[in-house]
Amino acid sequence: MRRQFRLMPHRRFVGDLPTPALLLDRDVLERNLAAMAAKARALGVALRPHAKTHKCPEIGRLQLAAGARGITVATLAEAAAFADAGFDDVTWAFPLVLARLEEVVALARRITFRVTVESAAALEALGAAARRSGVEVHAWLEVDSGHHRSGVDPEAPAALDLARRLAEARGVVFDGLLTHAGQSYHARSREERAAVAERERAAMVAFAGRLERSGVRVRGVSVGSTPAMSAVRSLEGVTEVRPGNYAFYDYMQLAAGVCAGDDCAVTVLTSVVSHQAGADHVVVDAGALALSKDPGPDDPALRRGFGPVLRGLAGHELERALAVRGMSQEHGMVGGERAEEVARLAVGDRLRILPNHSCLTVAMFDEYQVVRGEEVVDRWPIRRTR
Amino acid sequence: MRRQFRLMPHRRFVGDLPTPALLLDRDVLERNLAAMAAKARALGVALRPHAKTHKCPEIGRLQLAAGARGITVATLAEAAAFADAGFDDVTWAFPLVLARLEEVVALARRITFRVTVESAAALEALGAAARRSGVEVHAWLEVDSGHHRSGVDPEAPAALDLARRLAEARGVVFDGLLTHAGQSYHARSREERAAVAERERAAMVAFAGRLERSGVRVRGVSVGSTPAMSAVRSLEGVTEVRPGNYAFYDYMQLAAGVCAGDDCAVTVLTSVVSHQAGADHVVVDAGALALSKDPGPDDPALRRGFGPVLRGLAGHELERALAVRGMSQEHGMVGGERAEEVARLAVGDRLRILPNHSCLTVAMFDEYQVVRGEEVVDRWPIRRTR
Numbered sequence: 006m007r008r009q010f011r012l013m014p015h016r017r018f019v020g021d022l023p024t025p026a027l028l029l030d031r032d033v034l035e036r037n038l039a040a041m042a043a044k045a046r047a048l049g050v051a052l053r054p055h056a057k058t059h060k061c062p063e064i065g066r067l068q069l070a071a072g073a074r075g076i077t078v079a080t081l082a083e084a085a086a087f088a089d090a091g092f093d094d095v096t097w098a099f100p101l102v103l104a105r106l107e108e109v110v111a112l113a114r115r116i117t118f119r120v121t122v123e124s125a126a127a128l129e130a131l132g133a134a135a136r137r138s139g140v141e142v143h144a145w146l147e148v149d150s151g152h153h154r155s156g157v158d159p160e161a162p163a164a165l166d167l168a169r170r171l172a173e174a175r176g177v178v179f180d181g182l183l184t185h186a187g188q189s190y191h192a193r194s195r196e197e198r199a200a201v202a203e204r205e206r207a208a209m210v211a212f213a214g215r216l217e218r219s220g221v222r223v224r225g226v227s228v229g230s231t232p233a234m235s236a237v238r239s240l241e242g243v244t245e246v247r248p249g250n251y252a253f254y255d256y257m258q259l260a261a262g263v264c265a266g267d268d269c270a271v272t273v274l275t276s277v278v279s280h281q282a283g284a285d286h287v288v289v290d291a292g293a294l295a296l297s298k299d300p301g302p303d304d305p306a307l308r309r310g311f312g313p314v315l316r317g318l319a320g321h322e323l324e325r326a327l328a329v330r331g332m333s334q335e336h337g338m339v340g341g342e343r344a345e346e347v348a349r350l351a352v353g354d355r356l357r358i359l360p361n362h363s364c365l366t367v368a369m370f371d372e373y374q375v376v377r378g379e380e381v382v383d384r385w386p387i388r389r390t391r
Numbered sequence: 392m393r394r395q396f397r398l399m400p401h402r403r404f405v406g407d408l409p410t411p412a413l414l415l416d417r418d419v420l421e422r423n424l425a426a427m428a429a430k431a432r433a434l435g436v437a438l439r440p441h442a443k444t445h446k447c448p449e450i451g452r453l454q455l456a457a458g459a460r461g462i463t464v465a466t467l468a469e470a471a472a473f474a475d476a477g478f479d480d481v482t483w484a485f486p487l488v489l490a491r492l493e494e495v496v497a498l499a500r501r502i503t504f505r506v507t508v509e510s511a512a513a514l515e516a517l518g519a520a521a522r523r524s525g526v527e528v529h530a531w532l533e534v535d536s537g538h539h540r541s542g543v544d545p546e547a548p549a550a551l552d553l554a555r556r557l558a559e560a561r562g563v564v565f566d567g568l569l570t571h572a573g574q575s576y577h578a579r580s581r582e583e584r585a586a587v588a589e590r591e592r593a594a595m596v597a598f599a600g601r602l603e604r605s606g607v608r609v610r611g612v613s614v615g616s617t618p619a620m621s622a623v624r625s626l627e628g629v630t631e632v633r634p635g636n637y638a639f640y641d642y643m644q645l646a647a648g649v650c651a652g653d654d655c656a657v658t659v660l661t662s663v664v665s666h667q668a669g670a671d672h673v674v675v676d677a678g679a680l681a682l683s684k685d686p687g688p689d690d691p692a693l694r695r696g697f698g699p700v701l702r703g704l705a706g707h708e709l710e711r712a713l714a715v716r717g718m719s720q721e722h723g724m725v726g727g728e729r730a731e732e733v734a735r736l737a738v739g740d741r742l743r744i745l746p747n748h749s750c751l752t753v754a755m756f757d758e759y760q761v762v763r764g765e766e767v768v769d770r771w772p773i774r775r776t777r
Contacts (some may be wrong), residue, residue: 024490104662293685353516369757
């Protein structure tokens, strides 16, 4: 498939692409990757980017080239896709799915595969599967550092007990402690994000210290989210970070102040297909199947429907008030606050939409159209199969 | 790919499947297909099912076998996928995308391909492309029968003018009038749905009459949605209907009273992956990437988060109050109204979730696990590529 893309004889321009299409601005992407790699270096931690955002081996390779150490994934299908593409060190940062232990063991034969454990049931099943197959599986202990979604409570005696059992289990290599402070996505200011990041760090380092003092060796402490990384001041005691969204950012991150408009690397190119006389909207060919139904920022004042429209086909500036105001499965309804903003749109016009949530939007497409300005320079497949 | 599935040597049970998986109950599907085919026959109209719901040639063939005349799709990729699978009469019920005329003409060479026009710009571009290529393309005129999303206003003089130009355009075969009364999805009772259906019918038949009286021959009148079809009493003057969701139904249709619980054919099988002490929820491996972020019924009183949990692995009955209460990209948070409903769930348990919106959920998967009761009898690929 890769070869076929390379053989395409002609470069095209954004204005010539079929729609809907997923555009990836290569210059912005490379800037984002370099900036996060530099930040991790400055903070003295390894970077293990979350590939759930892009699902794309080409981008994973750019991240490794920029200094990342291994990658993170959210599903076993992503892990397999990256292993197939030659990635040999992958963390599956999701509570172990007991129904898929056979596949876990098969992957652990091929690559350094690191899974996530946060219950005695998962530890027992993993240990038994590893010993049965004679292969060693790496495992992180997932810790709840305040998100309260999954992970052990680091203050509870049971957490210490589970860590000890993980460290002692035959067939399992205990990698250390892993957490995701997902509440950083709901923080409303840089100060709040910095506070989330510091609480995440402090909880992890304190727990690691208790474990070490009780004789359990903690090889690694893994934290991270894009919003927390945007504001964190110290990562003392942490060994690696796992942000993902920073490769692309999106409208949610822009609205929250995590990034600037020209840091957003992924947009959806769409066509106006209907503009009826008197209608206060135009219809575009980007609905839920292109943008996802992610509602965007928590704060209603910051919401721009299902994604704001960008000005022109090359820029990064938002139109004053034009956005995808509503959608159905394949239809997007683009409206403006003033009638004249809609009035100038005609059937056949192309628009660029900044998605609310780039990770979910990417998951709706089979490939990126890689662009520099208005020029299409490449196509990269998205491994979205599950 | 098909062959590979057929060669799978062993049947399995739902309780043995890897998760997340998309389950399709074949008995329920066949009953739904037969019931809608019988209803269309009784109403004296042809049935052209909307394949956007299932994206699956196997199901399209079952629909044709049950008496359907051709199929409907929502994207050009769906049209191409069904043409590749041998379907020779396909309507693309979406306003023509001018950026894709080359592909339209290529498809029209291979099959009877019917597109949708609702603007002078689209008519001109289509006619020019057809004449340039020497191929005839069929076209419906899309009419707005009250949904106010796209389509010409049938009361406006411009609509009559566009119909006449469509009927006279060289290279274009005018198939007649097409509409989708999508407002039927927001009707709150059978009476409201019946009223929507009757207004849809009346508007279309009146416009067709005006066209005929002014000398424009109207070959067909195409209407339809699943909610409207559930309540419609007469389709006099209509020639075909295009419901889609009826193949599967979903929680939205159930909550609206369009179907019963045991009419719902598609569910998501998921595993409990986390149940921390003291948590008011468990985490399952079905989040936005499995269920979509469709928020469900308009009416807040009817909402059940991102989908209710079914009782047991074979049944169709909803658990009293257990549902996916929240989600992130790969995580679903299942909670109940009473603590004991959550307390009995353990890591490794499998649950079946009834999706809010089956069409969007199906679009997240690569294949159906076709089941009869708890037995897995087949796997059918989903052509979700765009």
